[in-house]
Amino acid sequence: MPHVAHLTSVHVPFDTRIFHKECRTLVAAGYRVSLVASHGRAETVGGVEMVPLPVYSRRAARIALSPWRVFRLARALKADLYHFHDPELLPVGVLLKWTTGARVIYDAHENYAQQMAARGWMPAYLRGLVPWLVGRLEQAAVRAFDAVVCATEHIAALFPQAKALVVKNYPLFDLTARPLSERPYAADNCRIIYTGGWSGHRGVCEIVEALGYVKNPDVRLSLLGRCPDPHVQERASRLPGYAKVDYYGMLPYDQLYEQLQAAAVGMVCNQPRHDYDLAQPNKLFEYMSAGLPVIASNFPLWREIVAGNQCGLMVDPTQPSAIAEAIDHLLANPETRRQMGANGRQAILTRYNWTVEGQKLVDLYDELLYFRQ
Numbered sequence: 048m049p050h051v052a053h054l055t056s057v058h059v060p061f062d063t064r065i066f067h068k069e070c071r072t073l074v075a076a077g078y079r080v081s082l083v084a085s086h087g088r089a090e091t092v093g094g095v096e097m098v099p100l101p102v103y104s105r106r107a108a109r110i111a112l113s114p115w116r117v118f119r120l121a122r123a124l125k126a127d128l129y130h131f132h133d134p135e136l137l138p139v140g141v142l143l144k145w146t147t148g149a150r151v152i153y154d155a156h157e158n159y160a161q162q163m164a165a166r167g168w169m170p171a172y173l174r175g176l177v178p179w180l181v182g183r184l185e186q187a188a189v190r191a192f193d194a195v196v197c198a199t200e201h202i203a204a205l206f207p208q209a210k211a212l213v214v215k216n217y218p219l220f221d222l223t224a225r226p227l228s229e230r231p232y233a234a235d236n237c238r239i240i241y242t243g244g245w246s247g248h249r250g251v252c253e254i255v256e257a258l259g260y261v262k263n264p265d266v267r268l269s270l271l272g273r274c275p276d277p278h279v280q281e282r283a284s285r286l287p288g289y290a291k292v293d294y295y296g297m298l299p300y301d302q303l304y305e306q307l308q309a310a311a312v313g314m315v316c317n318q319p320r321h322d323y324d325l326a327q328p329n330k331l332f333e334y335m336s337a338g339l340p341v342i343a344s345n346f347p348l349w350r351e352i353v354a355g356n357q358c359g360l361m362v363d364p365t366q367p368s369a370i371a372e373a374i375d376h377l378l379a380n381p382e383t384r385r386q387m388g389a390n391g392r393q394a395i396l397t398r399y400n401w402t403v404e405g406q407k408l409v410d411l412y413d414e415l416l417y418f419r420q
Contacts, residue, residue: 049416052081052126056100056113057133059273059297060084061092063329064156064198064216065132067300070095072405073412083120098124114139122147127416130154130196134181137188144191150415153189154196157326158205193415196408201325214407217399218332227338227392228308232385237265237378240310240339242303243272243330247279250316250344250364258288260371263378268314269306270294307337311384312377315343316364324348332399335391340384342373352399358391 053070060066060082070080074094081096090097098120100113118139121129128150129143137153144151185205189195195211197203203211230236245251251270258268270292274280283289298306307313313334317326324346331352334341341359343349353359360373377384 048077048079049128049412050079050081050124050126051128051130051412051416052083052098052121052124054083054117054121054129054131054136054139055133056085056117056135058084060086060097061300062132063300063333065154066093066095067219068216068401068405069130069154069214069408072401072408076409076412078412081124081126083117083124118142128152128412132156134185137184141188141191150193151191152194152196152411152415153185153192155185155202155206156198158202194411196411199325199327212407212411214404216327216329216332217401217404218329218336218395219401225304230309231311231337231339231388232381233311234381235265236311236381237263238267238269238310239312239314239342239374239378240269240306240334241271241314241330242307242333243328245270245272245274245279245283246276247282248318248320250314250318252279252283252286253318253364253367254314254316254370255283255286255288255292257367257370257374258291259286260368261288262371262375266291266374266378268292269310271296271298271303271306273297303333304337307333307339310339311381312374313337313339313341313359314370315341315349316362316370317344317346318364319344319346327352332395335399336395338388338392340377340387340391342370342377352394356390356394358387358394 051073053065055065058065066082070082071093073080081098083098083100085102086097086099089099100116100120114136117136121143126149130152131140132154140151140153143149189206189210195206196214197211198216200213203213241251241254254268258266268291273296295306315328315331317328325348331341331343335358341353343353343359343361344364345361350361354361360377362369362373
């Protein structure tokens with residue numbers, strides 16, 4: 048049985064794309080899969096062998112020490128293929144290729160060179176230099192790798208065509224297999240939801256600010272995920288609308304679905320900067336899978352998905368008053384929510400699902416590890 052290892056020093060151990068989609072799909076395809084991540088202990092979860100990486104409380108320590116730790120742990124695994132998920136690990140990928148001769152895959156979830164400029168913790172004088180350096184490092188390092196797995200076509204265009212494979216963040220079918228609640232369409236349901244990381248460019252502050260404009264007095268926001276930037280959390284907490292926020296932090300996958308089924312509307316209001324208008328956020332498809340109507344940024348790519356499938360409303364994400372107007376409209380019209388939710392779920396069942404994307408990944412592994420044939 049070929050042994051493959053996924054590596055991350057940044058993402059949570061049970062990240063949706065890394066663990067639930069890619070790793071578990073490979074386990075189902077007959078691979079032995081290890082995951083090096085910041086997990087508390089060595090154990091096997093869902094067939095995936097968890098290899099614990101020390102957790103560093105300070106960002107500087109993580110950036111300086113984690114790559115070396117990942118390299119040592121990864122090399123000790125003696126895997127046939129290494130698949131890593133963070134630009135910080137580009138040197139690790141190159142070293143693994145040089146010292147082990149194993150196959151190496153870089154997974155580009157985002158346009159990291161552009162998005163480095165959005166990091167609130169980075170000094171202003173570095174925000175032009177660091178993205179340039181990351182882009183150059185990616186282009187140089189990828190020459191050593193066997194493939195680059197990309198979350199969108201836009202990201203794939205940044206890399207050599209012969210090495211780039213688009214594997215989109217479409218949701219797992221297990222979400223659509225779960226029973227739907229009637230709660231999202233209840234007339235008295237005034238709960239909206241946001242899931243995932245809430246850094247400044249993802250529009251969480253704009254959503255919270257919009258709560259101050261919403262006319263419905265019973266509106267509540269379920270806020271899930273972690274906030275890596277304390278400045279963003281402080282800014283959000285000072286807004287009047289934060290009094291209507293219920294913050295749950297990171298939740299296990301099953302509890303995430305329960306929160307989705309308790310909500311009436313899903314929010315995805317990324318801001319139009321740093322190429323976020325070209326991303327395809329996982330949360331958008333999770334909302335659709337759970338039968339929720341969405342309120343989404345009016346980006347052309349997202350309009351094709353949301354307006355094209357009549358599963359939500361498009362708004363200017365920079366205008367909290369416009370977001371508030373859309374919230375009020377959907378909360379006041381439960382039958383509209385029901386129809387939009389049904390449209391979104393049907394689009395997931397017929398088009399936007401992980402089945403085809405996961406098979407692309409398995410086919411790539413089978414091709415690279417030719418001895419499986």
